[in-house]
Amino acid sequence: xxxxxxxxxxKVTEKGKxxxxxxxxxxxxxxxxxxxxSLGQGLEFLIYFQGNSAPDKSGxxxxxxxxxxxxxxxxxxxxxxTQQEDSAVYLCASSLAGARxxxxxFGQGTRLTVV
Amino acid sequence: GESVGLHLPTLSVQEGDNSIINCAYSNSASDxxxxxxxxxxxxPQFIIDIRSNMDKRQGQRVTVLLNKTVKHLSLQIAATQxxxxxxxxxxxTPGFQKLVFGTGTRLLVSP
Numbered sequence: 024x025x026x027x028x029x030x031x032x033x034k035v036t037e038k039g040k041x042x043x044x045x046x047x048x049x050x051x052x053x054x055x056x057x058x059x060x061s062l063g064q065g066l067e068f069l070i071y072f073q074g075n076s077a078p079d080k081s082g083x084x085x086x087x088x089x090x091x092x093x094x095x096x097x098x099x100x101x102x103x104x105t106q107q108e109d110s111a112v113y114l115c116a117s118s119l120a121g122a123r124x125x126x127x128x129f130g131q132g133t134r135l136t137v138v
Numbered sequence: 139g140e141s142v143g144l145h146l147p148t149l150s151v152q153e154g155d156n157s158i159i160n161c162a163y164s165n166s167a168s169d170x171x172x173x174x175x176x177x178x179x180x181x182p183q184f185i186i187d188i189r190s191n192m193d194k195r196q197g198q199r200v201t202v203l204l205n206k207t208v209k210h211l212s213l214q215i216a217a218t219q220x221x222x223x224x225x226x227x228x229x230x231t232p233g234f235q236k237l238v239f240g241t242g243t244r245l246l247v248s249p
Contacts, residue, residue, distance in 0.1 A: 027181075056237060063146060065227065066182070066239040079236055114181050116237075126172060127237055129181030 025049075027130035029115050035136045036105055044100040044133045048117030056116040056127060057090055057100050066114065072098065105137045146225060148244040157215040157222070157247075161240045165232030166209060172229045173202060173213045175222075176242070182227060185213070215245075223247045 028047040036042050048055050057069040068082035072092045083089070087105075092098040102109055112134050116127040151157050163171065169190040174182035188195045188202045188211075195202050201214040211228050228240040 058239075065146075065242050068236060068238060071236050081236075116181075126184045126187060128184070129174075131179075131181050 027115055027117050027128050029113075029130035029133050031133060032131060033134045033136075035138060038107060038137055039104055041101065041103045042105055042135065044102075044113050044115075044135070046098045046100070046115030046117075046130060048096065048098070048115070049128055050096075052117035052119055052128075053095065054118040054120060054127070055092055055098050056118075057098070058114045058116070060112045060114060060132070062111070069100070069113075102135075105135075107137045110135055110137045146242045146244045148246060150246045150248065151218050153218060153220060153247055153249050155218050157213075157218045157245060159213045159215075159226050159243045159245065161211040161213075161228035161243075163209050163211055163228065163230040163240060164238075165230060166206070168230035168232045170231045171202070171204060171211055172237070173200075173211075174227045174229060174239075176225045176227065178224075185226075211240075218245075218247050220247045220249055 027049055030045045034042055053074045055072040058066040059069055060066050070083055070090045071079040087103045090098060090100045112132040114129055114132045116129045118127040172187045173185040175185050176182040186197045186200050186202050188204050193204050199216045203212045215222055223246055225242045225244050227242045229237050232238055
């Protein structure tokens with residue numbers, strides 16, 4: 024597609040349930056990022072994938088959060104046993120190379136609400 | 139994780155004015171900086187970037203200034219328009235490849 028695609032656009036889940044958020048990056052982009060944005064606040068880094076290198080998971084807030092990227096393309100962010108504080112917009116971005124070289128393009132985000 | 143968790147400062151200007159949005163970055167090792175614009179309900183959009191071997195870069199109606207001595211970045215928007223109303227974020231690349239966002243600024247443009 025023309026841009027980064029995220030699905031679903033909105034997700035309401037009950038506390039304690041697991042959720043999966045999907046990101047389709049721009050074709051050919053080797054770098055992929057996940058960020059979390061709470062209402063009215065900035066972007067919190069979660070995880071970064073670059074090609075076949077080991078991902079940078081330093082931003083994942085707890086072991087309930089995990090992400091994978093299959094075949095160097097689509098990525099899934101999984102949140103297990105969701106809590107109300109997980110409610111936020113989850114943004115995915117991709118770039119042609121690493122962050123030091125090229126701009127990152129963002130998707131529209133998935134708004135997660137945990138009730 | 140690395141984050142900005144503060145309430146966003148707001149800059150209010152009149153249509154036609156020039157706007158200056160400031161950002162203090164944290165890591166002296168960062169060598170690439172980007173300004174993003176985020177409209178309500180949308181993901182951030184690239185505006186302009188600058189590398190650390192430059193101190194100024196101009197785009198269409200926008201200019202980014204970089205002062206490495208004091209680790210300060212600014213975005214200047216000329217002849218601000220109502221469509222410029224959004225939240226603006228600066229981002230840096232500390233260490234290796236990770237892109238870290240600074241505190242956003244909400245720009246409100248009155249007609």
